[in-house]
Amino acid sequence: MISHRVKVYPSKIDLPKKNQLAWKIAEIASDNAKLDKAAIEMVINRIIDNASVAIASLNRKAVISSREMALKHPRKNGANLFGIDSKLKFDCEWAAWSNGTAVRELDFHDTFLAEDYSHPGDNIPPILSVAQQTKKSGLDLLRGIITGYEVQVNLVKGICLHKHKIDHIAHLGPSVAAGLGTMLKLNTETIYQAVQQALHTTVSTRQSRKGEISSWKAYAPAHAGKLAIEAVDRAMRGEGAPSPIYEGEDSVIARILDGKKALYNVPLPKKKESKKAILETYTKEYSAEYQSQALIDIAKKLNKKIPNLNQIKKIDIYTSHHTHYVIGTGANDPQKMDPNASRETLDHSIMYIFAVALEDADWHHVKSYTKQRANRKSTIKIWKSITTFEDKKWTKKYHDPNPKNKSFGARVVVTLNNGKKITEQLDRADAHPYGARPFKRQNYINKFLTLTDGILDKKESARFLKVVQNLKNLKAGELNKLNIQVKRSQIKKNTKQGIF
Numbered sequence: 001m002i003s004h005r006v007k008v009y010p011s012k013i014d015l016p017k018k019n020q021l022a023w024k025i026a027e028i029a030s031d032n033a034k035l036d037k038a039a040i041e042m043v044i045n046r047i048i049d050n051a052s053v054a055i056a057s058l059n060r061k062a063v064i065s066s067r068e069m070a071l072k073h074p075r076k077n078g079a080n081l082f083g084i085d086s087k088l089k090f091d092c093e094w095a096a097w098s099n100g101t102a103v104r105e106l107d108f109h110d111t112f113l114a115e116d117y118s119h120p121g122d123n124i125p126p127i128l129s130v131a132q133q134t135k136k137s138g139l140d141l142l143r144g145i146i147t148g149y150e151v152q153v154n155l156v157k158g159i160c161l162h163k164h165k166i167d168h169i170a171h172l173g174p175s176v177a178a179g180l181g182t183m184l185k186l187n188t189e190t191i192y193q194a195v196q197q198a199l200h201t202t203v204s205t206r207q208s209r210k211g212e213i214s215s216w217k218a219y220a221p222a223h224a225g226k227l228a229i230e231a232v233d234r235a236m237r238g239e240g241a242p243s244p245i246y247e248g249e250d251s252v253i254a255r256i257l258d259g260k261k262a263l264y265n266v267p268l269p270k271k272k273e274s275k276k277a278i279l280e281t282y283t284k285e286y287s288a289e290y291q292s293q294a295l296i297d298i299a300k301k302l303n304k305k306i307p308n309l310n311q312i313k314k315i316d317i318y319t320s321h322h323t324h325y326v327i328g329t330g331a332n333d334p335q336k337m338d339p340n341a342s343r344e345t346l347d348h349s350i351m352y353i354f355a356v357a358l359e360d361a362d363w364h365h366v367k368s369y370t371k372q373r374a375n376r377k378s379t380i381k382i383w384k385s386i387t388t389f390e391d392k393k394w395t396k397k398y399h400d401p402n403p404k405n406k407s408f409g410a411r412v413v414v415t416l417n418n419g420k421k422i423t424e425q426l427d428r429a430d431a432h433p434y435g436a437r438p439f440k441r442q443n444y445i446n447k448f449l450t451l452t453d454g455i456l457d458k459k460e461s462a463r464f465l466k467v468v469q470n471l472k473n474l475k476a477g478e479l480n481k482l483n484i485q486v487k488r489s490q491i492k493k494n495t496k497q498g499i500f
Helices: 021-029 037-056 061-071 092-104 120-133 138-158 169-183 188-201 216-236 290-305 321-326 350-360 377-384 392-398 441-452 458-468
Strands: 002-007 074-079 263-268 312-319 386-390 410-416 421-426
Touching: 002 021, 021 138, 021 169, 021 188, 021 263, 037 092, 037 120, 037 138, 037 441, 037 458, 061 092, 061 216, 074 092, 074 120, 092 120, 092 216, 120 138, 120 169, 120 216, 138 169, 138 263, 169 188, 169 216, 188 216, 290 312, 290 321, 290 350, 290 410, 290 421, 312 350, 312 377, 321 386, 321 392, 350 377, 350 386, 377 386, 386 392, 441 458
Parallel strands: 312 386
Antiparallel strands: 002 263, 312 410, 410 421
């Protein structure tokens, strides 16, 4: 790996392309490096993971709307829509829009946390949709996805967007563009222009994840993927981009992030070095914000330690800066304490999540979020008793550069009415790669079977699992086999009409 110094230059200094971050990204995207075997297997795991949550969310409102928009853009030799007959094809950017929303809706796929947040699995829908439309092979798709993960993970390691209240999809646009460049075997110049265009068009604020969180949280990465596809299309036609998009005098860094005195260090592999960043990412066992995963495990353990939950006086959670200020009481969002808040908001309230998991000793992607569940009096009592605190020790562990030491956990102190204190702590979720029981291929398959139960028939389920595990052997034009069909009668519609 090479650590690249990234800073702002005044316009009077002509910064050579080869010294620009977008060019360095384009170089590794076009280097045709040897694929790592473990990375290939992890891509397969994540395609299974994405399919699980996408099928489970097919009839949720945001997904219905995105699908109906996509259905209005048919294309003879296009891409597939999750759940829809595989013989029907649609413009790839609209397929990416619909499928990307389905993947993101439940907040239940993979994650990577470092200087910023990310859900690298968001790279898969746009890259897959373009692969289907352009009739690429399984190996082509693997190359593209591995690059997408590599670029996003390393941007997340080097550049913090959250500090400036910029949504993390600003790292997704460039990573999708780079992944598409790899898959389509584009030259470095074309990928360079596409990466810059994709960044320029995908910068948006974090209001989508603040206060009363709306369905846009699910749409945001799908939107970035769609814009990245369009950026690559323009670049392939010879169109240029705002440049240098990272280092320029009026660039994203200069005007939106740390400013003209900024200095970032972004790691990227050497040219021809195998890309393995996907192996540093991790999926979710529970449908909730990643930083709540370990806390759900803690709550389940505390359920067995506390004989009478009615005797709880207060619960103090000591955790990292990110957890406290994003999903904890440090966010100062009254909506996070509101039983009538949206599912998206409750998903970002560790107080709510911990209270429910403590009572139920379990977590369910639907049942744990119902209005009835959120309004249970005993739950509200526990919920209101919870306060989070930043502990510098946990913040330091959160930012540890060694993946084996990096921690997304907490220490929880439960104080009972009689003054007794019960403590439990966990560095990382049990399902984390370095947790107590890391997710393996069978765990991904079990998650798929659980989330698609009652939606997919067993024959279609078995067919998909067999095909996806043979991904590297799929020939050009066979990637439509990765689509999953459900019975037409199970696909719900939105009665409200839009423009399309």
